[in-house]
Amino acid sequence: MTIEAQYGVPTVAMHTDKFDRVVRSVAAVNGMAELRQVFVPQPVMGKSARELRAYVDGRDPLTGRPVMQEVIEGLTIPFDGRGVGAVEYDRSTPRMVEPDTEENLHHLFMENRWTDYLPIVLPTEERVRAMLARTRRKPGEVVGRMRPTHFREAWEYTVEKVAVNAVMAGARPAYFPVILALAATGVSARGSTTSSMAAMAVVNGPIRNEIKMNAGTGAMAPYNHANATIGRAYGLLSQNLQGGSVPGLTYMGSQGNNYAYNSITFPENEERSPWEPFHVQHGFRATDSTVSVFSGCRATAYTLGLREKHWREHVRNMLRGMDPHIPPVLVLDPITARQFIDRGGFTKKDALIDWVYDNARMPAGEFWDYQLVQNYLYPRATFGEEPWATKLQAAPDEMIQMFKREDIHVVVVGGETNGYWRIMGATYAKTISVDDWR
Amino acid sequence: MSTGEKVTVLNPMGFAPKVVKKPLAPRLSTLDGKTVYLVDCRFDDSDVFLKQVQAWFGEHLPSVHTVFKPISSVYLKDDPATWEEIKSKGDAAIVGVGH
Numbered sequence: 001m002t003i004e005a006q007y008g009v010p011t012v013a014m015h016t017d018k019f020d021r022v023v024r025s026v027a028a029v030n031g032m033a034e035l036r037q038v039f040v041p042q043p044v045m046g047k048s049a050r051e052l053r054a055y056v057d058g059r060d061p062l063t064g065r066p067v068m069q070e071v072i073e074g075l076t077i078p079f080d081g082r083g084v085g086a087v088e089y090d091r092s093t094p095r096m097v098e099p100d101t102e103e104n105l106h107h108l109f110m111e112n113r114w115t116d117y118l119p120i121v122l123p124t125e126e127r128v129r130a131m132l133a134r135t136r137r138k139p140g141e142v143v144g145r146m147r148p149t150h151f152r153e154a155w156e157y158t159v160e161k162v163a164v165n166a167v168m169a170g171a172r173p174a175y176f177p178v179i180l181a182l183a184a185t186g187v188s189a190r191g192s193t194t195s196s197m198a199a200m201a202v203v204n205g206p207i208r209n210e211i212k213m214n215a216g217t218g219a220m221a222p223y224n225h226a227n228a229t230i231g232r233a234y235g236l237l238s239q240n241l242q243g244g245s246v247p248g249l250t251y252m253g254s255q256g257n258n259y260a261y262n263s264i265t266f267p268e269n270e271e272r273s274p275w276e277p278f279h280v281q282h283g284f285r286a287t288d289s290t291v292s293v294f295s296g297c298r299a300t301a302y303t304l305g306l307r308e309k310h311w312r313e314h315v316r317n318m319l320r321g322m323d324p325h326i327p328p329v330l331v332l333d334p335i336t337a338r339q340f341i342d343r344g345g346f347t348k349k350d351a352l353i354d355w356v357y358d359n360a361r362m363p364a365g366e367f368w369d370y371q372l373v374q375n376y377l378y379p380r381a382t383f384g385e386e387p388w389a390t391k392l393q394a395a396p397d398e399m400i401q402m403f404k405r406e407d408i409h410v411v412v413v414g415g416e417t418n419g420y421w422r423i424m425g426a427t428y429a430k431t432i433s434v435d436d437w438r
Numbered sequence: 439m440s441t442g443e444k445v446t447v448l449n450p451m452g453f454a455p456k457v458v459k460k461p462l463a464p465r466l467s468t469l470d471g472k473t474v475y476l477v478d479c480r481f482d483d484s485d486v487f488l489k490q491v492q493a494w495f496g497e498h499l500p501s502v503h504t505v506f507k508p509i510s511s512v513y514l515k516d517d518p519a520t521w522e523e524i525k526s527k528g529d530a531a532i533v534g535v536g537h
Contacts, residue, residue, distance in 0.1 A: 002516065003477070003533065005460040007525040014491075014534035031460040044535050045482035052483075053490040068494055075474070075530045078465045093451045099444040114450050123448045146452070150514055155452035164448045241452035371482070376512050379480045383511035 012074035016042035017061045021249045029153050036074030123167040131163035134176040143183045146242040148192035148250050157241040169233035174211050180437035182234045187293045187429045189238040189263040190245035196253030198297040200264035204279035205289035208267035215269035217415025231265025272334035273412035275349045282431045289434035296326045299425035306339040319360040325372035326425035327407035333414030336421040349410045357405040365396030470501045472529035478508040484535040
């Protein structure tokens with residue numbers, strides 16, 4: 001779209017057929033509905049040159065016309081003029097829904113894909129008002145912008161819009177500042193990527209206890225009202241405030257992800273952690289209340305405790321099992337956190353992170369051959385971006401670090417019923433003050 | 439369960455930006471003698487695919503000069519140097535594979 005619109009070069013875009021709806025809608029919302037697009041079968045990835053030549057010689061699976069004929073015509077046949085002009089489309093969203101019975105409204109919300117297909121609480125004016133009463137912010141104040149992928153347009157939302165989604169999720173008004181802070185991150189919990197990623201939200205500071213969140217036994221499971229509904233609200237507000245999350249259109253996760261039901265939302269167990277809280281590591285005071293968001297959650301590795309003789313090898317094995325494109329977040333029960341101190345002497349989280357950084361290694365040849373590394377890191381390396389450019393110089397057998405040190409994180413949660421712990425593949429995005437949204 | 443009484447509720451959707459139509463580039467009258475850039479998005483073996491497109495031109499439209507051009511970094515980053523090169527040295531572009 002950039003080459004065509006900004007540089008004036010006639011262009012044809014080629015895609016696989018699974019993406020027809022999404023690429024046409026992206027072109028339309030970017031004001032280029034007539035962008036010439038040609039489709040070949042899915043997948044391209046992993047196909048041989050001969051197989052891909054058959055795609056080129058074959059027909060567009062959507063139109064049935066020869067692929068290369070469409071390409072040539074796309075570059076040479078003039079537009080009929082409808083694609084040129086400065087017409088603006090006003091797509092303002094009405095504040096209210098047409099009044100109807102509760103039953104019909106529940107049906108409408110599902111039909112419009114405004115829910116996660118679990119029952120919702122209808123956002124009546126009274127319920128939304130009660131939510132709004134728990135922040136000093138004005139209902140019409142803009143909270144932020146969000147979009148499902150980098151190439152879609154960002155939608156904007158207000159405090160009232162966030163409150164509507166918080167009500168729908170079943171959240172209590174006391175949780176609203178946390179939900180507003182999540183919305184203010186601008187990080188979608190309904191990102192559209194074929195990899196089916198979910199988000200993770202970690203709450204720190206006094207708000208955890210004020211609203212009775214659970215950082216102990218079962219913290220990451222459906223056993224606490226605040227944990228459950230704040231996480232659900234994060235998902236609902238993401239899908240609705242960014243303009244939707246519809247499979248084939250604004251959501252392309254091939255397998256989907258159950259983590260998305262409540263976006264892995266939990267408070268850090270600061271009271272039982274031997275280390276400083278996560279938000280303090282990121283420049284906040286212990287007395288501040290914050291929420292930190294991570295994206296890209298799909299992979300999980302786990303084990304029980306740290307064995308005296310081979311704990312290093314066991315942890316290295318877990319790290320080697322992660323896709324090197326997404327960094328590790330160690331999610332530790334307090335028992336295991338203390339074991340890391342006993343076994344490894346990591347009296348600070350930073351010391352443990354240093355160890356993980358240095359020990360998560362694999363042969364360079366294997367590293368660069370990962371598909372996601374090829375897609376997202378190899379191009380950066382060839383562009384000269386560090387540390388990837390230097391790693392690209394390594395011999396195939398040289399053991400190179402899999403992750404950037406600053407991308408590795410540690411969070412403590414759990415009720416010490418045992419020393420189980422896990423590594424989440426997740427990318428830290430940002431930490432936002434909850435107090436700013438009270 | 440519903441009593442049949444009508445209820446008033448708020449719409450949960452955010453506010454979309456206005457869409458402004460953008461002008462598309464004029465099409466070429468012919469590709470004969472023109473330079474067509476094959477822009478590799480460097481995603482999921484798109485390079486292998488576009489080289490087959492390049493081979494097709496060599497066999498079927500040899501009068502078209504094709505240039506295989508990988509973008510400088512990942513598709514997530516704008517690449518003005520490459521776009522400038524295409525504008526100054528090329529007549530048209532084929533971008534692939536979007537996914």
